Amino acid sequence: MSTGTIIGVIVVVLVVAAAAVLLRYFLQRKRLQEKFGPEYERTVAQSDNRMAAERALVEREREHSRLELRPLAPGTRDTYARNWTRIQEQFVDAPDGAVAQADRLVTDLMAERGYPTEGYESQASLLSVEHARTLDNYREAHTISERHDRGEASTEDLRTAMVHYRTLFEDLLANGADRDGDRRDRAEGAR
Structure with a gap:
């Protein structure tokens, strides 16, 4: 050959x-944008550059994969759902306590999962x-709870916090059944 x-x-x-390499990078970016949705944009906005933010999101995925969900x-799902209903009913008479209980119930559900x-x-x-998709609700509820601890949240703010906690609660509750059931179905299908 010459x-x-x-x-x-x-x-x-x-x-x-x-x-x-460029195709792989752009495909990964698209995958991260679809998977993380508004969290992708939030992470990119808080970072010095897009590539560093995307590496942070990939690292989150790695850490998450090590969890034993x-x-x-x-x-158990029914018990959590009944507890949520009870907490919502208590909001009318004791909004402060109901929001604190909602936060604890969401945390307990996270631990259970x-x-x-x-x-x-x-x-x-x-x-x-x-x-x-529901994480912004949790962030907002957490912020309102912190404001409430400082005496800066109104009853309407507390109602908003309850709505936000409920959104993540329902996602955790539903996701705990659906995704894991899908995983078992895939595992059984692979045998």
């Missing part, structure tokens, strides 16, 4: 390799992998 042919082949190989037994419950930011980070 030197010109060898150089031409090398150039073509380098161009194809570069195109493959558990499905909820139907009886296998999520760590220490450290709010760590919690939110790991929840974002499967609950990105």
Whole structure:
């Protein structure tokens, strides 16, 4: 082969390799945007650059994959649902207590499912992998709860917090049954 042919082949190989790397990068970006939704945009906005934010999201996925998430037994799901209904009913007479109980119930449900419950930011980070669409609700409820602790939240704010807690609660409750059942079905189908 002539030197010109060898150089031409090398150039073509380098161009194809570069195109493959770019394609992989853009496909990963699209996957992260679809998976994390509004959390993707939030993470990018808080970061110095998009690539660093995307690496952080991929790291969240890695950490999340190490969790031993558990499905909820139907009886356990029913108990959580009844407890939520009881807390909502208490809101009329004692909004402060109901919001505190809602926060505790959501935290208990996270623990029951296998999520760590220490450290709010760590919690939110790991929840974002499967609950990105409802995570903003949790963040808002948490912010209102903190404002309430400082005496800065109205009853209407507390009502809003309850609505936000309920959104994540329902997502955790439903996700605990549906996703894990799907996982078992896939595992059994692979045998």
